[in-house]
Amino acid sequence: MTRGNFILKGDIAWSKDPKTIETKKGAFLVCREGKSAGVFQHIPGEYKNLPVIDYSPALIIPGLTDLHMHAPQFGFRALGMDEELLEWLNKRAFPEEDKYADLAYANRAYFFLRENLKKSPNTRIVLFGTMHVKATVLLMKLLEESGLVCLVGKVNMDRNCPDYLREKDAAASLAATREWLLECGNGAAGGGGKVRPILTPRFIPSCSDELMEGLARLQKEFSLPLQSHLSENRKEIGWVRELCPKSDSYGDAYAKYGFFDGKAPVVMAHCVWSDEKEMELLRERGVYIAHCADSNTNLSSGIAPVRRFIEMGVPLGLGSDVAGGTHISIFRAMCDAIKVSKLRSVLVEPDKMPLTVEEAFYLGTAGGASFFEKAGFGPSGSFEAGCELDALVIDDRTISFLCDLSVRDRLERVLYLSDERDIKAKYVQGGEIETR
Ligand code: GUN
Ligand code: FE
Numbered sequence: 001m002t003r004g005n006f007i008l009k010g011d012i013a014w015s016k017d018p019k020t021i022e023t024k025k026g027a028f029l030v031c032r033e034g035k036s037a038g039v040f041q042h043i044p045g046e047y048k049n050l051p052v053i054d055y056s057p058a059l060i061i062p063g064l065t066d067l068h069m070h071a072p073q074f075g076f077r078a079l080g081m082d083e084e085l086l087e088w089l090n091k092r093a094f095p096e097e098d099k100y101a102d103l104a105y106a107n108r109a110y111f112f113l114r115e116n117l118k119k120s121p122n123t124r125i126v127l128f129g130t131m132h133v134k135a136t137v138l139l140m141k142l143l144e145e146s147g148l149v150c151l152v153g154k155v156n157m158d159r160n161c162p163d164y165l166r167e168k169d170a171a172a173s174l175a176a177t178r179e180w181l182l183e184c185g186n187g188a189a190g191g192g193g194k195v196r197p198i199l200t201p202r203f204i205p206s207c208s209d210e211l212m213e214g215l216a217r218l219q220k221e222f223s224l225p226l227q228s229h230l231s232e233n234r235k236e237i238g239w240v241r242e243l244c245p246k247s248d249s250y251g252d253a254y255a256k257y258g259f260f261d262g263k264a265p266v267v268m269a270h271c272v273w274s275d276e277k278e279m280e281l282l283r284e285r286g287v288y289i290a291h292c293a294d295s296n297t298n299l300s301s302g303i304a305p306v307r308r309f310i311e312m313g314v315p316l317g318l319g320s321d322v323a324g325g326t327h328i329s330i331f332r333a334m335c336d337a338i339k340v341s342k343l344r345s346v347l348v349e350p351d352k353m354p355l356t357v358e359e360a361f362y363l364g365t366a367g368g369a370s371f372f373e374k375a376g377f378g379p380s381g382s383f384e385a386g387c388e389l390d391a392l393v394i395d396d397r398t399i400s401f402l403c404d405l406s407v408r409d410r411l412e413r414v415l416y417l418s419d420e421r422d423i424k425a426k427y428v429q430g431g432e433i434e435t436r
Contacts, residue, residue, distance in 0.1 A: 004034035004430035007052045008391060010060040011407045012039050014383040015362040018310070023407035028052070029060055031389045034430030035378070038385040055393045058424055059410060062381050063123025063390030064330035065368030067290035068227070068269040068319025070128040071139055071152070072097045072106075074113040077323045085233040085299050085324075090162075093323070097130045097155075098164045106135035107142075114142045119420045119435050120328050123390040123428045124149040124372050124380065126227055126267060126290070126319075128200055131155045131167055133180045140184050144195045147433045149390075151375060153200025153227055154180040156215060160205045170210035177218060194429070196375070203229040204240045204253055216258035223264045225375040230254065230268035230278075230289075233301045237273055251278040251287075260285035265374035269319055270295075271309070272302040279305075279312050288315040288371050291363070293336035295324030303344040306337060307352040310359070317368025318360075330368075331415050334360035357412050380429075393425040394418060 008029045016022040022039075030037040030047050037047065073093060080092040100106045117125065127143075129136035129152055136154040143150045154177060158167045167173035177199070184197055201207045201215055219226050231237055231250045240250045247253035251274065259266060260281070267288040274282070282289065291306055309316050318333040319325070325333070334357075341354040355363075369381025369390075380388040399417045400410050414422070426433045 004031060005050055006031050007050050008055060008060055009052055010055040010058045012060045013407050013411050014062050015366050018359050018362040021358050021361060021408050025407055026056060029383055031430050034389060036383045036385055036387045036389045039383050059394045059396055059414060061392050062365045062383060063392055063428060064121045064364050065124040065317060065381060066122045066320050066330050067126050067267050067317040067368045067371055068292055069125060069322045071113055072100050072130050073323035075109050078326045081298050085301060086235055088299060094162050094165050100130040100132050100135040103134055106138055110139045110142050114146050117148060118146050118433055121392050121423060122330050124369060126151045129154050131157055131165060133176050136180055137183045140195045144193055147428050147431050149372060149377060149428060150195045151198040151225060152195060153198045156201045156211060157206035158211050159208050170208050170214055173211050174214040197224060199224050199226040201228050204243060212257040219262045225264040226259055226266045228268055230271050231273045232270035249278045251281050255281060260287055265371055267371055269321060272296055272304045279314055283312050283314045286315060288317060290317055290319035291337055292319040292321035292325055293340045294327060294333060295321035297340060299324050303340045306341055306355060316363055317371055318364045330364040331418060334364045334415050389427055389430045391427040392423055394422050395424045396422060
């Protein structure tokens with residue numbers, strides 16, 4: 001079989017738009033040169049010679065997209081879950097991230113993460129590394145071998161963190177960032193690979209003004225995408241108000257550094273406490289929000305106003321935020337997003353409808369995938385013709401065997417009930433990934 005040229009047969013579902021899940025039973029998904037040529041009830045004549053892999057009666061859906069996770073935090077998931085953000089960072093995240101100065105430790109930990117990501121339903125992931133150049137390059141190399149599409153960031157932090165993790169000053173942090181860009185094949189060249197760099201100032205409390213301004217210059221020089229955290233926790237937001245007295249809001253402070261006027265896309269995790277003005281700023285500048293419901297619950301951050309994000313038209317996707325979140329699966333993030341939106345609707349905003357299954361599925365596939373397209377990859381997250389073919393084959397017979405359900409209803413059960421053992425095959429950009 002020529003790589004990237006084949007046909008998958010099964011019960012196929014994908015998100016046509018936020019309100020519509022398109023389904024075709026016993027249908028054929030045609031892959032040409034790694035891209036979808038469409039879904040057909042019968043194989044069109046021009047594709048008759050392509051090999052057919054018959055997965056019937058399994059479900060075939062697009063791969064899932066995680067817009068926010070921390071690679072070095074995978075190893076301590078589900079620890080410190082009684083703490084809030086700032087305490088948790090100091091007690092759990094920072095001491096663990098310090099260990100990545102040791103490349104042997106980084107290799108063990110990132111290999112373990114990589115194997116878990118391969119088995120997961122996620123096919124595209126935006127990751128934080130640590131502030132260490134060598135360990136972050138190593139992470140990118142390991143991920144490149146996996147076949148997953150990833151944007152990975154070397155973290156910047158030069159203030160308000162323990163000495164062992166603090167870069168000496170802005171100049172040292174910027175020099176280390178240039179060294180990392182050079183070593184990983186860099187944004188300027190685009191790398192062309194599946195794993196590419198994304199600038200990653202941790203958040204305003206841990207980056208000086210000078211560092212932020214230098215990173216905004218780098219962002220423009222190389223047209224690099226950028227990720228950070230925004231308006232996650234009330235204490236954090238109060239702290240940012242003290243650190244940036246001239247800014248109207250946390251988001252405005254990022255805008256004043258110049259982060260929101262580059263060509264490449266920006267994704268901000270959380271925005272739990274964003275007010276209308278901050279949301280309007282994000283919408284106007286096309287800044288993505290990574291909605292991380294699991295983390296926001298675990299760290300008692302709050303419930304993000306996700307219905308308002310959608311009404312306003314802020315670009316939106318889902319994030320696991322491991323290890324604020326405990327699970328890497330974006331199926332889990334979809335269900336968590338639905339559940340917390342119901343709580344918000346009942347407890348806070350009765351006039352706002354909770355998220356539907358259709359909307360959550362859209363956010364975790366095509367919604368998040370559009371960030372990768374803006375970052376220079378092809379379109380994905382859907383089976384519309386022309387999309388890079390990321391697909392999951394899910395054997396849901398153990399989940400749905402007692403009843404005769406529509407493909408759409410089987411998909412809803414998969415969101416809530418499936419786990420990695422149900423994933424029969426996984427494709428990224430038309431190439432199959434080892435999941436066992
Ligand atoms: N804000 C700054 N750093 C972090 C982190 O590691 N996790 C989360 N959830 N929020 C942050
Ligand atoms: Fe985070």
